Amino acid sequence: MFKNNLAYEASAGSGKTFMLVVRYLSLLFMQAEPSKILALTFTNKAASEMSERIVETLEELESRGELDVIMQVTGLSREHLLANRKKILQEFLNSHTKIMTIDSFFTQVLRKFSLYASLMPDFSTFSSQHELKLMSRFLSEVSAANKREILINLSLESKKRISDIFTLLDEFYIKKEELSNISFTKIDLRAFEDEAMSALSGLQGIVANCDKASGQLQGAVKVESFAELKDKTWVQKESLEYWAFKKCFTLEMNHYLHTIQTTVANHHRAKEQNFFYALNELVEIYQKSKKALYMDDSELSFSDVTSLVYEILHKNDDSQFLYFRLDAKIEHILLDEFQDTSVLQYKILKPLIEEITSGNGIFENGSFFFVGDVKQSIYRFRGGVSALFGEVVEENDTEVEKLLTNYRSQKEVIEFVNATFRDKIEGYSDQLVRKEAQGGYVEVLENDELLEETLTQVQRLIALGADLNEIAILCATNGDGEAIKLSLQENEIEVVTETTTKLINQRSVKALLEYLKYLYFKEDIYKHNFFALISQEIQSISSVDFNKVKLFDVVKRAIEKYNLFEHDFHLLRFLNAIKGYEDIEALLFEYERLDTSAAASDLNGVRVLTVHKSKGLEYAHVIVMDRLKNPPASRSSIIYEYDGIALQNVYLRTKNREAIDRSYENALHKEQKLVREDSLNALYVAFTRARENLIIIKKSKKSSFDLLELDAKSSGELQCERVQKEKKKDLQPLEHKELYYGTQSDILALESEQAENINAINFGLALHYMLEMMSSFNKESIPNAKDMMINKFGFELQVDEIEDIVRRVEMFVENEEVLKLIDGDCYREKALRYKNNLRYVDLLVKHKEGSWNILDYKSSLSFSEHHVKQVRYYKRAIEDITAELVNGYICYILADSVKLVKI
Numbered sequence: 001m002f003k004n005n006l007a008y009e010a011s012a013g014s015g016k017t018f019m020l021v022v023r024y025l026s027l028l029f030m031q032a033e034p035s036k037i038l039a040l041t042f043t044n045k046a047a048s049e050m051s052e053r054i055v056e057t058l059e060e061l062e063s064r065g066e067l068d069v070i071m072q073v074t075g076l077s078r079e080h081l082l083a084n085r086k087k088i089l090q091e092f093l094n095s096h097t098k099i100m101t102i103d104s105f106f107t108q109v110l111r112k113f114s115l116y117a118s119l120m121p122d123f124s125t126f127s128s129q130h131e132l133k134l135m136s137r138f139l140s141e142v143s144a145a146n147k148r149e150i151l152i153n154l155s156l157e158s159k160k161r162i163s164d165i166f167t168l169l170d171e172f173y174i175k176k177e178e179l180s181n182i183s184f185t186k187i188d189l190r191a192f193e194d195e196a197m198s199a200l201s202g203l204q205g206i207v208a209n210c211d212k213a214s215g216q217l218q219g220a221v222k223v224e225s226f227a228e229l230k231d232k233t234w235v236q237k238e239s240l241e242y243w244a245f246k247k248c249f250t251l252e253m254n255h256y257l258h259t260i261q262t263t264v265a266n267h268h269r270a271k272e273q274n275f276f277y278a279l280n281e282l283v284e285i286y287q288k289s290k291k292a293l294y295m296d297d298s299e300l301s302f303s304d305v306t307s308l309v310y311e312i313l314h315k316n317d318d319s320q321f322l323y324f325r326l327d328a329k330i331e332h333i334l335l336d337e338f339q340d341t342s343v344l345q346y347k348i349l350k351p352l353i354e355e356i357t358s359g360n361g362i363f364e365n366g367s368f369f370f371v372g373d374v375k376q377s378i379y380r381f382r383g384g385v386s387a388l389f390g391e392v393v394e395e396n397d398t399e400v401e402k403l404l405t406n407y408r409s410q411k412e413v414i415e416f417v418n419a420t421f422r423d424k425i426e427g428y429s430d431q432l433v434r435k436e437a438q439g440g441y442v443e444v445l446e447n448d449e450l451l452e453e454t455l456t457q458v459q460r461l462i463a464l465g466a467d468l469n470e471i472a473i474l475c476a477t478n479g480d481g482e483a484i485k486l487s488l489q490e491n492e493i494e495v496v497t498e499t500t501t502k503l504i505n506q507r508s509v510k511a512l513l514e515y516l517k518y519l520y521f522k523e524d525i526y527k528h529n530f531f532a533l534i535s536q537e538i539q540s541i542s543s544v545d546f547n548k549v550k551l552f553d554v555v556k557r558a559i560e561k562y563n564l565f566e567h568d569f570h571l572l573r574f575l576n577a578i579k580g581y582e583d584i585e586a587l588l589f590e591y592e593r594l595d596t597s598a599a600a601s602d603l604n605g606v607r608v609l610t611v612h613k614s615k616g617l618e619y620a621h622v623i624v625m626d627r628l629k630n631p632p633a634s635r636s637s638i639i640y641e642y643d644g645i646a647l648q649n650v651y652l653r654t655k656n657r658e659a660i661d662r663s664y665e666n667a668l669h670k671e672q673k674l675v676r677e678d679s680l681n682a683l684y685v686a687f688t689r690a691r692e693n694l695i696i697i698k699k700s701k702k703s704s705f706d707l708l709e710l711d712a713k714s715s716g717e718l719q720c721e722r723v724q725k726e727k728k729k730d731l732q733p734l735e736h737k738e739l740y741y742g743t744q745s746d747i748l749a750l751e752s753e754q755a756e757n758i759n760a761i762n763f764g765l766a767l768h769y770m771l772e773m774m775s776s777f778n779k780e781s782i783p784n785a786k787d788m789m790i791n792k793f794g795f796e797l798q799v800d801e802i803e804d805i806v807r808r809v810e811m812f813v814e815n816e817e818v819l820k821l822i823d824g825d826c827y828r829e830k831a832l833r834y835k836n837n838l839r840y841v842d843l844l845v846k847h848k849e850g851s852w853n854i855l856d857y858k859s860s861l862s863f864s865e866h867h868v869k870q871v872r873y874y875k876r877a878i879e880d881i882t883a884e885l886v887n888g889y890i891c892y893i894l895a896d897s898v899k900l901v902k903i
């Protein structure tokens with residue numbers, strides 16, 4: 001029977017998402033209004049997939065596994081459900097549903113109440129604010145407030161660059177609310193230093209008077225300053241009855257030692273207090289700069305949105321009334337992936353949930369439902385606290401049910417996962433195997449040539465008949481993903497990655513955009529494009545008064561009128577995305593920035609994605625590849641210590657402090673445990689994505705699988721169901737049209753992720769940018785391009801680096817060979833979309849006689865092999881597209897010369 005207040009805490013593949021869809025459909029069948037069901041997911045992709053699954057399930061209800069479960073949940077008969085499903089589907093498609101990410105929901109709330117935050121409701125949101133702009137705004141605000149010294153001191157004390165201080169500021173800004181219970185005071189350090197030095201002189205006295213004191217011992221206590229003293233090895237010991245001290249040991253020595261330890265520990269604490277005090281002062285300015293920026297640009301990051309919504313709803317005289325207004329629109333709440341919800345996000349939702357669970361809401365029949373798996377919590381860095389699940393259950397008196405059977409994977413995969421994690425993850429309980437899932441294959445391979453081995457395994461699967469779209473390669477970073485993608489493409493294997501799968505680049509969505517452009521601009525070209533894209537005869541299109549008809553309705557009507565829907569889930573996603581735009585202008589001028597991804601079903605190629613992005617997804621064949629590079633040892637300098645969901649304390653990570661400060665030691669251990677849990681959870685997510693075959697490729701040393709102690713072995717039999725290739729719909733070729741796919745710097749930064757040195761990356765980006773900004777390749781264009789480069793990158797670069805870049809550009813425009821190659825129509829930063837991949841060609845030149853030159857700039861000689869592959873790829877792409885002669889060159893623009901290498 002239907003339970004009003006229910007949660008599922010269950011392992012991967014046990015049907016949580018399935019139950020979420022069942023729950024949603026059950027509510028629909030129980031006559032809940034779709035617009036009053038708030039279903040929140042973690043990613044846009046999950047939100048779109050949920051809507052799609054609802055439509056699909058309703059369309060095919062009689063043959064779907066969901067049917068029986070809906071009957072159980074609702075108590076309604078099969079006949080009733082089947083008789084009503086068409087009506088329910090129509091209602092669903094015609095409603096303003098609320099299936100979205102938490103971020104989008106908060107954005108909607110903020111739009112609604114924007115005036116409380118002195119914002120206009122038409123702001124736009126991005127996953128992060130423009131970092132460089134923010135930095136320079138912040139720096140000028142810091143100067144205006146006379147706080148430069150604080151910033152410089154912080155940077156000196158923590159031995160961090162100013163830009164790293166930014167990361168800390170952002171962390172503190174995001175956790176501002178949680179930190180509000182912790183206060184920081186400014187403390188004078190000298191007293192501690194004096195006390196420690198005076199205890200030291202006591203100790204030195206004992207050593208001086210001891211006949212048996214060795215030269216080594218005398219050296220060990222010969223300390224000139226407090227800074228030197230606190231890092232001495234002997235200061236970290238429990239007792240001085242050891243080593244060279246032993247011969248002179250007296251209890252008094254330990255007395256001095258303990259005094260030194262206590263004062264050093266206090267000194268650390270005081271220093272930490274001063275650090276956080278200063279950081280807090282700067283956070284105020286940081287927040288002010290952010291506010292100023294979003295007032296100027298009307299652009300907010302999601303963390304800004306969350307903080308503002310929290311402020312409006314919790315720190316406002318009208319709070320109760322505002323919640324009441326929200327409450328009136330929400331009757332049921334469904335939350336997916338709850339383990340990754342942040343405490344602040346939950347605090348915002350809490351009053352809404354309480355209205356429902358306490359039974360005093362406007363709707364007596366409201367319901368609350370959430371699902372999650374603490375083992376899959378991998379977003380601690382974004383504020384996820386795994387204890388939240390339990391807390392919420394307790395606070396709301398929610399009934400928790402377990403789902404014990406794995407519905408996703410075959411036996412070999414399930415048993416391997418059970419055996420691997422049983423003793424590693426606390427409280428792990430084995431998943432049960434379905435009777436009909438007795439096959440599957442698992443192999444752990446050891447090979448240091450990770451890319452080659454991955455390619456071999458993909459080819460092995462393809463040879464066995466695997467569907468390309470059912471092969472997923474999970475890797476550690478975007479950089480690793482790019483490397484594997486290139487390697488597969490070199491071997492003519494199609495690849496689908498995130499950058500290539502934007503919704504707005506899908507044919508049906510493009511068609512609708514052309515349609516809307518026609519309605520708005522009234523240019524015939526758009527009409528022609530629209531009909532070409534939907535493969536229909538050109539007809540007249542009647543005009544629409546956008547003041548009277550909602551954008552959403554215009555698009556929905558077009559979909560119906562031109563019969564576009566037929567299983568095209570991109571359109572469903574597009575309809576959902578449209579709800580985020582105020583009006584037609586906002587859509588037409590902003591849609592290029594829409595980063596919703598396309599419906600997976602219509603893309604072709606091996607999926608390459610990071611483990612983090614793979615959460616919630618499943619594939620028949622999964623290859624988990626070890627990380628190509630060892631991770632940088634970049635630990636956060638701040639340790640956040642939680643007690644349950646409450647932030648209890650913050651510490652500044654300090655060398656050797658754990659030996660002399662018990663509470664720091666505790667916090668550090670807790671943190672280390674969490675870091676280990678994060679890694680284990682990520683591996684758990686990765687291994688549980690496979691339905692049939694799981695192949696793990698590990699390297700022999702420093703493998704990310706080390707903590708699992710995996711041996712190379714295989715079990716089961718590798719089999720792939722041969723795909724029946726469906727005949728693709730006959731679509732007319734797309735008219736070539738230049739598109740804007742984001743910015744080159746996004747992609748360059750991604751490509752250069754392999755380069756460890758952030759300075760080198762910035763340098764390269766700045767050089768590229770300056771060349772891009774050259775209106776013509778001659779000396780006259782240099783000053784302007786230089787200014788633009790400084791505006792964008794000046795903050796990141798030293799003066800001599802800027803001069804170096806300008807010198808290189810001068811050499812470039814003076815080089816005879818270069819000038820010959822670029823004699824023609826030059827296209828800078830040309831976006832190139834080929835086989836579902838997006839690339840930028842630095843410089844593409846079309847010669848009068850119909851041949852093309854590609855120039856790919858490099859600012860250093862490293863990674864040559866990679867460059868060659870890249871240019872070869874561009875060359876092949878342009879040859880395919882133009883069917884004309886193409887020459888490719890790598891142009892090394894070095895400090896002292898320009899070298900051209902023909903590919």
Ligand SMILES: Nc1ncnc2c1ncn2[C@@H]1O[C@H](COP(=O)(O)OP(=O)(O)OP(=O)(O)O)[C@@H](O)[C@H]1O
Binds near residue numbers: 015017019066408617
């Ligand atoms: N009761 C069920 N009957 C039939 N199939 C089911 C059932 N529950 C789940 N499935 C199928 O099993 C697979 C895994 O389910 P689902 O994705 O809901 O698991 P999950 O718990 O959300 O996994 P994860 O935690 O990894 O996201 C899906 O293909 C789903 O359709």
